[in-house]
Amino acid sequence: MAKQTTVRLPEDLAEDAEAVARIKGTSVNQLIVDSLAAEIDRVRADEDFTNRAKRLLERDKELLERLAR
Numbered sequence: 001m002a003k004q005t006t007v008r009l010p011e012d013l014a015e016d017a018e019a020v021a022r023i024k025g026t027s028v029n030q031l032i033v034d035s036l037a038a039e040i041d042r043v044r045a046d047e048d049f050t051n052r053a054k055r056l057l058e059r060d061k062e063l064l065e066r067l068a069r
Helices: 012-023 030-042 047-068
Strands: none
Touching: 012 030, 030 047
C-alpha cells in the first residue's frame, strides 16, 4: 500500500527532477521515491546518526514512562 503525500519543491529543483526523470525514463514520483530510499539507507549506515537516534528514543522512553506514573 502506498501513502500519498504532497511535497513542495523549489521551482528549479522540480525542473531538474523532471529532466532527470525524463532522461532516466521514469516518473518524477519514482525518482523521489528512489532518492528518499537512498537517503534513508545512507543515514541508517551512518553510525553517528544511529547513535543520536538511539539516544533520542531512550530519552522519549524515559519521558513516556514518567508521564505514565
